[in-house]
Amino acid sequence: MLFTFFSRLISTLVVVFGVITLVFLLIHLVPGDPVEAMLGESATPTDLEALRHSLGLDQPLFTQWWQYITNLAHGNLGQSLYTREPISDMLLERFPATLELAFFGLLVAVLLALPLGSIAALRKDTVYDHGAMVFSLLGVSIPNFWLGPMLILLFSLTLGWLPVSGRENWLSLILPAITLGTALSAILARMVRSTLLEVLNEDYIRTARAKGLGESGVILHHALRNASLPIITVLGLQLGTLLGGAVITEIIFSWPGIGQLTIESIQRRDYPVVQACILLISLSYVLVNTLTDILYAWLDPRVRYSV
Numbered sequence: 523m524l525f526t527f528f529s530r531l532i533s534t535l536v537v538v539f540g541v542i543t544l545v546f547l548l549i550h551l552v553p554g555d556p557v558e559a560m561l562g563e564s565a566t567p568t569d570l571e572a573l574r575h576s577l578g579l580d581q582p583l584f585t586q587w588w589q590y591i592t593n594l595a596h597g598n599l600g601q602s603l604y605t606r607e608p609i610s611d612m613l614l615e616r617f618p619a620t621l622e623l624a625f626f627g628l629l630v631a632v633l634l635a636l637p638l639g640s641i642a643a644l645r646k647d648t649v650y651d652h653g654a655m656v657f658s659l660l661g662v663s664i665p666n667f668w669l670g671p672m673l674i675l676l677f678s679l680t681l682g683w684l685p686v687s688g689r690e691n692w693l694s695l696i697l698p699a700i701t702l703g704t705a706l707s708a709i710l711a712r713m714v715r716s717t718l719l720e721v722l723n724e725d726y727i728r729t730a731r732a733k734g735l736g737e738s739g740v741i742l743h744h745a746l747r748n749a750s751l752p753i754i755t756v757l758g759l760q761l762g763t764l765l766g767g768a769v770i771t772e773i774i775f776s777w778p779g780i781g782q783l784t785i786e787s788i789q790r791r792d793y794p795v796v797q798a799c800i801l802l803i804s805l806s807y808v809l810v811n812t813l814t815d816i817l818y819a820w821l822d823p824r825v826r827y828s829v
Contacts, residue, residue: 534808541804542594542797546587549793577603590797600794604787609798612783617802619689620779623698623771624764628757630703631710638707639714640741646719654711661708670701670774687776698775702768706760713756717749724748758814762807 642654769781787795
């Protein structure tokens with residue numbers, strides 16, 4: 523077990539190192555100059571060169587990469603090229619908003635998917651089943667960049683019930699969470715349906731019913747618990763995806779999270795901030811998947827992971 527743990531730790535470090543290096547190279551090789559973005563078109567070549575030298579951007583690419591890796595090893599994420607603020611402070615300010623949005627988006631998905639998938643499985647080939655699957659198809663097909671503005675038009679501009687954008691109070695969270703959670707709920711509903719259909723045909727389900735256990739007890743205590751293993755795996759993967767994939771939703775609703783910070787930093791060619799954002803997203807994804815593995819093993823002790 524200890525050997526497996528260290529093997530996973532080493533593989534995780536290799537993945538993170540690869541992500542850091544790849545992102546560093548891709549960002550530095552794309553067209554655009556952060557110095558020109560900072561000083562504007564009216565800056566003289568002397569001013570551009572002086573600022574480039576002060577920021578260390580005139581050094582060879584390998585030297586910049588090695589300096590970045592060295593700073594990371596010491597826990598130093600550096601400073602923003604644009605605002606000159608410590609990047610760690612910027613991430614600490616933005617990450618709670620992204621975490622909040624991802625959590626409530628996942629909550630919306632679960633609250634929609636569990637009843638829809640369960641009803642579809644228990645009422646197979648009925649109008650309830652077909653209705654749940656139509657919802658799933660619509661949820662997967664409708665993109666966030668269309669659903670978000672439609673929700674704003676209906677609930678904010680037409681009805682005036684909810685804020686258009688920002689993060690002022692809990693009402694501001696409703697529309698972004700629904701936008702983010704709808705597509706995931708569609709995927710989860712289909713997963714719940716398929717896994718429940720498999721479980722409901724097992725021998726222990728027939729035994730529980732033969733012993734006189736009520737249908738609700740059979741579904742809640744036996745069927746759903748055993749069907750939850752693949753569902754938890756999908757939830758873990760999707761939560762990691764939500765932490766880094768909420769960029770479009772954050773932009774639509776002006777949600778001050780990591781996704782919006784990433785887009786702003788890309789537009790400014792703020793290399794250190796972009797690298798720090800992607801590093802944070804990668805580490806979050808790895809952590810969530812590790813916790814998912816632990817929870818999976820807790821629910822099913824028979825599970826043994828191979829190296």
